[in-house]
C-alpha cells in the first residue's frame with residue numbers, strides 16, 4: 001500500500017492507494033478511512049464494480065457455481081511485489097498478472113483424510129477442491145495507473161506472470177525486474193523502454209535507489225521464488241540470489257549465468273512397470289508434483305525436477321523421504337505417511353515417466 005497526497009476534484013486528499021489480489025484499485029482517505037473509489041485494473045469476472053459505500057457488487061456466479069474459474073485467479077491480479085507512485089507523473093506503477101486456475105468443490109472432502117490421487121492428500125490435508133483445465137489465458141504486465149481518474153495510462157506486456165516490484169524515480173524512470181530475467185528502465189510518462197540488462201534469473205523484488213558521496217546507485221536483489229516460482233520459470237537461467245548495483249559510468253562485468261540442467265535425463269533406476277499408475281497417484285497425493293513438477297517435463301522452477309537428479313538418488317529415495325537430508329531446505333519428512341512399498345511405486349512413476357518421454361535415439 002502507498003500513502004500519497006493527490007488532488008481529486010481539485011481538493012487535496014491524503015490517501016492510501018491499494019491494489020489487492022481481487023483486481024480492483026482502491027483509493028481510500030487515510031485521515032478517516034472513508035472509501036473514495038475503486039476500479040478494476042484487470043478484467044475481473046466476480047464483480048461489476050464497487051458501490052458508493054465501498055461494497056463490491058458481486059456477480060451471482062462467484063458464489064454458487066459448481067465450477068468457477070475466478071478471474072483474477074487465487075494468486076491475485078497483484079501479489080506482494082510492491083507498486084510505486086510517482087508524484088511528478090501522478091501515476092502508480094503496478095505489476096499486474098493473471099494465473100488461471102479453474103476449481104470445483106471436492107464433494108467427498110474429509111478433513112485430514114489420506115486421499116490417493118488427490119493433491120496433498122498424503123500430507124495430512126485434503127485441500128477440498130478439484131483442478132479443472134482453465135479457460136482464461138495467463139498474463140503479466142506492468143501497468144501505469146492514474147489513481148485520480150482510475151484508469152490505465154500505459155502498459156507493457158511481459159512474457160509471464162509473477163514479475164518484479166517497481167521503483168520510480170524523480171528522473172521520471174520506472175525500474176522493474178521481470179520473470180524472464182531482465183532488469184528494465186522505462187520512461188515513466190509513456191512506458192518507452194530506455195535501458196535493459198540481463199539478470200541471470202527471474203526477479204520478484206523491487207529495486208532501490210540511493211546516493212553515496214554524490215553518486216546515485218540503483219540496486220536490485222534478483223532471485224526467483226514464491227509459490228508460483230517454485231514450479232514455474234520463464235528463463236533458461238537459474239543464477240543464485242544476486243544483488244546487482246548500477247551507476248552511471250559503472251564498468252563492472254556481469255557474472256557468468258548458470259543454465260538450467262536440460263540434459264542428463266534420469267536413467268537406470270529399476271522398477272516394475274505395473275507400479276507406475278499407483279506411483280503416480282502417490283506422487284500427486286504426497287504433493288511431490290506441486291514442488292518437483294512432472295518428472296522430466298518442464299524441468300521445474302526453483303526446486304529441481306526429479307527427472308534430472310542422479311539415478312543413485314532415486315534408487316536411495318527412502319533415505320531422502322524418511323528423516324532425509326533435505327528437510328532443512330524445505331523437503332517434507334514423509335515418515336509415517338509413506339510406506340516402504342510406496343517408495344518402490346514412486347520410483348516406478350519417476351523413472352517410468354522419464355522413460356516414456358525420453359526422445360528415441362535413431
Ligand code: HEC
Nearest residue numbers: 286287288291292303304309313320326329330331332346
Ligand atoms: C513442499 C515442497 C516439496 C514436496 C511436497 C516434496 N519435495 Fe522433495 N524437495 C523439496 C526441496 C525444497 C528439496 C531440496 C532441494 C535442494 O536443496 O536443492 C527437495 C529435495 C528432494 C530430492 C533430492 C533432490 C536433489 O536436489 O538432489 C528428492 C529425490 C525429492 N525431494 C523427492 C521428493 C518426492 C518423491 C516427493 C513426494 C513424495 C517430494 N520430494 C515432495 C521440496 C519438496
